[in-house]
């Protein structure tokens with residue numbers, strides 16, 4: 001078995017410095033357990049699911065592995081206070097168009113009780129993590145000091161996920177044990193700065209281990225990032241195309257089919273910048289950017305179509321968050337095999353660099 005270790009491994013109690021990213025709709029108990037059991041850190045996405053579902057997913061993961069697990073919770077500064085159902089017939093024209101097209105495919109679009117993401121919801125999920133003695137909590141959309149302090153009081157390590165150097169500074173100031181810096185290449189919510197630059201910026205001041213994210217699907221990339229100074233990687237899109245991920249076959253096929261320019265970064269998903277694969281879900285907004293609502297109203301407006309299309313695994317009408325690395329993912333494998341391959345590729349790339357690059 002290959003050896004690949006950084007100080008991050010001892011800090012988090014894992015064998016390999018490869019962390020499977022929190023991914024809403026994708027990463028639940030089965031995926032997290034498979035990655036942790038294989039020696040990485042598996043993460044359960046807990047932003048949108050109800051606290052009860054989070055509890056069930058943790059129980060499931062715990063029944064499959066006794067290795068450390070991470071739970072990803074959202075702490076947005078502007079959490080919606082009142083999630084009263086929107087009137088579906090009063091939504092922007094592109095949303096209504098999407099509804100018509102989805103219903104024409106025989107799928108019912110209904111109002112959604114989207115849990116995300118009030119502070120009470122986040123607190124309830126933290127309590128569940130503490131009850132299950134979860135080892136690591138990842139903070140998405142903000143790393144508030146009160147949440148870090150609560151985790152530390154329960155012996156839980158905290159990862160702050162950021163998309164800019166400024167946000168990395170505040171996550172470290174608020175006490176995060178690790179920062180994940182996600183470059184603009186990444187899937188889901190994503191910033192403007194490319195990973196190689198963002199990582200260099202954050203390494204200049206970071207006093208905690210820095211983990212790289214965004215577009216990572218091959219070991220050679222990991223070798224480069226470890227050489228640059230990252231202590232690990234946080235990998236999303238590559239783990240969508242695994243047997244244990246919770247999305248349907250059409251989502252996985254869209255990733256396997258993705259070409260070089262398949263993804264776009266847009267506000268259409270929820271009013272914050274999200275990278276996703278271009279399809280009908282995104283195309284209905286072309287030429288209608290002025291109709292987009294601010295966050296969180298855009299999130300509420302898009303949720304009924306998003307949840308209905310995802311539940312039916314619609315090929316062209318579901319939201320397909322994915323990073324630019326989707327163009328390099330062509331297969332669907334067990335998550336443990338993905339992790340093992342990434343480790344072996346990284347080791348091989350580090351060794352190859354030693355042979356290829358002359359230095360003294």
Ligand SMILES: Cc1cc2nc3c(=O)[nH]c(=O)nc-3n(C[C@H](O)[C@H](O)[C@H](O)COP(=O)(O)O)c2cc1C
Pocket residue numbers: 021022023024025026045046047072139140141161182185186187188189213214215216234235236237238320321322323324325
């Ligand atoms: C389908 C999908 C859903 C995501 N959902 C979340 C989420 O719920 N919470 C979160 O912190 N990040 C989320 N992200 C971002 C990931 O945690 C991670 O930073 C990103 O996937 C890394 O880029 P990559 O996909 O290119 O590997 C999501 C990403 C994807 C692709």
